[in-house]
Each structure stands twice: as structure tokens, then as C-alpha cells.
Amino acid sequence: MTDIRDAQRIGRASDGRLIERPLSGHLSVYINFDMVMSVGHRVTGCAIAVGTIVMVWFLVALASGPAAYDTFSWWMRTPIGYLALFGWSAALWYHYCVGVRHLIWDSGRMYDKHVVERSNLVILAATAVLVVLTWLVVLA
Amino acid sequence: MADAKNLKIDIMRSFLGRARGLGSVNDGFNFWWMQRLTSIALVPLAVWFIFSVAHLAGAPYAEARAWASGPVHATLLLALIAVVFQHMHLGIQVVAEDYVHTDWIRTTLVLAVKAASLLLALAAVIAVLKLAITG
Numbered sequence: 001m002t003d004i005r006d007a008q009r010i011g012r013a014s015d016g017r018l019i020e021r022p023l024s025g026h027l028s029v030y031i032n033f034d035m036v037m038s039v040g041h042r043v044t045g046c047a048i049a050v051g052t053i054v055m056v057w058f059l060v061a062l063a064s065g066p067a068a069y070d071t072f073s074w075w076m077r078t079p080i081g082y083l084a085l086f087g088w089s090a091a092l093w094y095h096y097c098v099g100v101r102h103l104i105w106d107s108g109r110m111y112d113k114h115v116v117e118r119s120n121l122v123i124l125a126a127t128a129v130l131v132v133l134t135w136l137v138v139l140a
Numbered sequence: 141m142a143d144a145k146n147l148k149i150d151i152m153r154s155f156l157g158r159a160r161g162l163g164s165v166n167d168g169f170n171f172w173w174m175q176r177l178t179s180i181a182l183v184p185l186a187v188w189f190i191f192s193v194a195h196l197a198g199a200p201y202a203e204a205r206a207w208a209s210g211p212v213h214a215t216l217l218l219a220l221i222a223v224v225f226q227h228m229h230l231g232i233q234v235v236a237e238d239y240v241h242t243d244w245i246r247t248t249l250v251l252a253v254k255a256a257s258l259l260l261a262l263a264a265v266i267a268v269l270k271l272a273i274t275g
Contacts, residue, residue, distance in 0.1 A: 018147040063267035137194040
């Protein structure tokens with residue numbers, strides 16, 4: 001054993017034998033909705049990061065002049081542009097809602113299992129409402 | 141891991157010593173705290189930005205430029221840029237450190253993301269400053 005972390009998993013049985021202490025349950029054998037929500041937070045976070053390129057493109061195009069802005073606008077109106085913007089808005093609002101719950105969790109609240117389960121649904125509903133609201137503003 | 145029969149402790153340290161050997165969190169708290177601070181700042185800033193650009197969608201050049209170049213909006217944009225890219229490179233670092241197990245790939249990835257965040261942030265800041273100053 002070369003890794004100090006492996007050494008921490010070695011203990012002694014009551015008769016003094018060295019034993020490998022049991023690991024906690026293997027995560028690969030079960031999956032639940034809380035895990036999907038948590039993974040979703042990370043996945044959407046990474047997706048939004050890619051989306052920041054569009055934000056910077058928008059600002060740089062605006063600063064560069066009408067021609068650059070027209071190119072940007074043209075791309076945003078293509079099906080790919082709409083798809084990217086829709087995906088970005090959905091990922092953003094999902095990440096936003098889960099992030100707010102993380103801040104609430106950091107304050108020590110809403111940890112009870114039934115509250116977490118209910119808040120999962122609240123997050124999904126709030127995300128849907130905010131996405132619809134955003135696109136109503138876009139298309140208005 | 142190793143066969144249970146072949147287990148031996150070849151690191152002659154107490155359990156406390158081993159735990160101490162893992163080191164303190166050093167700037168780990170600051171990392172955690174910066175993620176929280178930036179998310180708190182993004183609670184209002186993200187709402188403002190998303191609905192602003194949603195409202196601007198399809199606007200002609202002059203209108204979009206006028207929106208971004210006003211002093212209030214330029215200030216909020218600069219704040220947003222600073223906070224977004226700080227939040228972003230910290231978040232991706234956490235994801236990379238959790239899922240990428242090969243040292244050199246992880247380090248390269250984290251540094252590349254930090255470099256990209258910095259360059260994107262600088263480009264955005266320069267764009268906003270140009271808009272704010274030239275009107």
C-alpha cells in the first residue's frame with residue numbers, strides 16, 4: 001500500500017488481526033431521484049459554462065459594430081441558435097433553483113427527507129415557470 | 141484492494157498522525173466561501189441579466205448598444221462578468237476534481253478552464269468598457 005488513504009481503511013478486529021474496514025454502500029447499485037437532481041446541477045453548471053461563450057460573443061459583437069452584431073443576431077435566429085438559447089435558459093433556471101436550495105441547505109434548513117423530496121418538485125415546477133416566463137418575454 | 145490475508149501496515153504512524161498527514165484544508169474554506177459568495181451575488185444579477193437580454197432579443201443594433209452602454213447597465217454587466225467567471229471556474233474545478241482521476245488530465249483541464257474563464261472575462265470586460273466609454 002502506497003497511498004496514505006488506503007492505510008486509513010485498515011483496522012484491527014477484536015482479536016487483533018488486521019482487517020480491511022468495510023466501505024460504505026456502493027453507489028452503483030442504486031440510484032434515486034435526489035441523485036439525479038444533484039447530477040443535473042453539475043451537468044447544467046457545465047452547460048451554462050459553455051453558454052457563457054454566447055454571452056461574451058454578444059458583448060464583443062455589440063462593442064465591435066453593427067456588422068458583427070448582425071452576424072451574432074443571424075446565428076441566434078437559426079434553429080441551432082434557438083436550440084442553444086432554449087437549452088441555455090432551461091439549464092440556467094434549473095441551476096439557479098437548485099443553487100438557491102443549496103444556499104438554504106447551507107443555512108442548515110430543509111434537510112428533512114420529505115422536505116427534500118417536496119423541494120425537488122418545487123424546483124422542477126419553478127424551473128418550468130421561469131423558462132416559460134423568459135420565453136414569453138423573448139417572444140413578446 | 142489487497143487480499144485481506146496480505147494486509148500489513150507499513151506506514152508507522154498513529155491514526156491521528158495519518159489523519160494529520162492528509163493536511164489541513166489550507167485555502168479550502170476560502171474556495172467553498174467564494175462559491176457561496178458568488179452564488180449569492182448571482183441570485184439578483186442572473187435574474188436581471190436573463191430578463192434584460194430576453195427583452196432585448198431581436199432588438200436593432202442601436203437599441204442593444206444603448207442598453208449596454210448606460211452607466212448603470214455597464215456597472216451591472218461588469219459585476220456580472222466578474223462573478224460569473226469566478227463562480228464558473230470554481231464550479232468546473234470541483235467537477236473535474238471529482239470525476240477526472242488521471243493527474244495530468246485533471247490538472248490540464250482545470251488550468252485550461254481557468255485560462256478560458258480569464259480570457260472570456262477579459263474580453264467581456266473590454267467590450268463593456270468600450271461600450272460604456274464610447275457610448
